[in-house]
Amino acid sequence: xxxxxxxxxxxxxxxxxxxxxxxxxxxxxxxxxxxxxxxxxxxxxxxxxxxxxxxxxxxxxxxxxxxxxxxxxxxxxxxxxxxxxxxxxxxxxxxxxxxxxxxxxxxxxxxxxxxxxxxxxxxxxxxxxxxxxxxxxxxxxxxxxxxxxxxxxxxxxxxxxxxxxxxxxxxxxx
Numbered sequence: 001x002x003x004x005x006x007x008x009x010x011x012x013x014x015x016x017x018x019x020x021x022x023x024x025x026x027x028x029x030x031x032x033x034x035x036x037x038x039x040x041x042x043x044x045x046x047x048x049x050x051x052x053x054x055x056x057x058x059x060x061x062x063x064x065x066x067x068x069x070x071x072x073x074x075x076x077x078x079x080x081x082x083x084x085x086x087x088x089x090x091x092x093x094x095x096x097x098x099x100x101x102x103x104x105x106x107x108x109x110x111x112x113x114x115x116x117x118x119x120x121x122x123x124x125x126x127x128x129x130x131x132x133x134x135x136x137x138x139x140x141x142x143x144x145x146x147x148x149x150x151x152x153x154x155x156x157x158x159x160x161x162x163x164x165x166x167x168x169x170x171x172x173x174x
Contacts, residue, residue: 006143011092013159018085035067049150
């Protein structure tokens with residue numbers, strides 16, 4: 001079981017990994033990702049100790065929430081992946097404010113639902129599911145001993161650098 005800071009970093013990593021989907025959806029919808037970009041940057045800085053002020057982080061989170069409330073995602077697989085990215089970044093922030101908050105199971109279940117949907121649409125999710133399971137295990141192992149900030153830079157780097165997006169298929173590029 002991860003500590004609150006470990007759960008925050010895990011959720012943060014999910015949001016970073018899903019980012020290309022969110023960027024694609026935002027481009028299609030004409031949505032400004034600047035508030036999200038700022039929050040993701042500041043949250044990463046907060047987790048690794050570069051940003052000390054929780055109230056500063058909270059200000060960026062509130063700007064993101066205000067922006068997010070104005071954005072209606074499309075009813076598509078990519079829209080649901082984008083919603084997962086939004087939920088993950090929210091879960092990352094919530095874990096910092098509530099020691100009992102643990103969205104990791106909910107996010108994992110949502111991701112598995114997205115894999116199921118990909119299969120229903122004719123995609124091939126088996127390699128992506130296996131990749132996700134490997135990432136999840138790696139991230140949890142890397143974060144298992146993390147109990148407080150700052151999280152070591154090598155750990156932050158290892159959980160945010162992935163080979164492919166969690167739900168990327170070659171069909172998505174076409």
